[in-house]
Amino acid sequence: MNNQPGGTKTDTGPRPQFWYGLPRGYLELDLNPTEDGVAELARQISGLPGEARERADQAFRLYATTVLLLRKQPVAVCALGMHPGGDGEASTSVLTLSAVPSGGANPTRVLAGMVGGNASDGMRPIELPVGIGFLTEQVRKTVAPGVPPEGQEGPVEGSIWQGTVAVPEPRTSSIIVVQLVTSSLELADDYRSVLLGTARTLTFTDPTAEADRGAGPVVPGSAAQAVRSDFG
Structure with missing residues (x-):
């Protein structure tokens, strides 16, 4: 993976399966x-x-x-985000990207078959520069970090917003999963935009190869345009 589309090309290590751009404020x-x-x-x-x-x-x-x-886990990328929150405190989030094998099945059909199903969590198709993707989001309970207050039995629980974009990658029959999690439920709309912006930067074409051929015009709807539009 390369988090800088169009960055320096290297000849060491396995060939990346996908490339992406990180939003501002993520490490x-x-x-x-x-x-x-x-x-x-x-x-x-x-x-x-x-x-x-x-x-x-x-x-x-x-x-x-x-x-x-x-x-x-099959997590290829993990980035921690910190941004100003509405209450003056810092809002934190975790962004991950994974490549999940589909067991040899057509990944697009696997995801399309989940739309409207009981396990889909409201999954719906979205248009991305690389093709069709599938968005789902939910608010759920999870164990909160830290030590439980004195006298309390069991771990502390808290609510989180979790957004996921699943993108089929037909060449390898894999599903690229972009997921964003935050406990700042009131900022869900903002984080949804961050999630979708990240998904729009996904590309299965080596951007360094394009750089080697020389800079050309930015094609409307391409990953390069998405990087410029969503991340400046």
């Missing part, structure tokens, strides 16, 4: 950190002053736990 996590990199980060944290070291250590442990969980 991509390294899901495959090296042992040396983790050790260096731990060393830097240990050298911080007391209070700062404690906060950094908590963030470091959360990052380590998140990486372990995501590496057990």
Whole structure:
């Protein structure tokens, strides 16, 4: 994957299955950190002053736990977002992109068959530069991070908004899943726009190859235009 469409082309590693653009305010996590990199980060944290070291250590442990969980799932990209909230506090969200095999079946037919079904959560088709996609969103309960208040049994629960765009990738019979999750329910409309904007940047064509051929006019409806329109 390449989060900078049209970026530098490399000859190492497996060929990416898709390319994408990240919205402003999102920082991509390294899901495959090296042992040396983790050790260096731990060393830097240990050298911080007391209070700062404690906060950094908590963030470091959360990052380590998140990486372990995501590496057990077909998640290819995970980015954390932080934006101003309506109440003056920062609003956080998690954006992930995954490539899910469809078991050899036609991915478009698999998704189309879910529209209107009991398990679809209101799934509906949408038009994207790469073709048809399928949008679904829901508000659900989940375990909230943190330690339960004293005297409370069981973990604390909270509500989250979860939006998902599923895009069939016919060449590999895979389904590219773009998902955005946030606990800021009041900003659901804004985050839906972020989700759709990210989905519009998806492309199955190597943008570096286009750059090697030289810059040309931006085709209306293309991924390049979507990047410019949605992310500046």
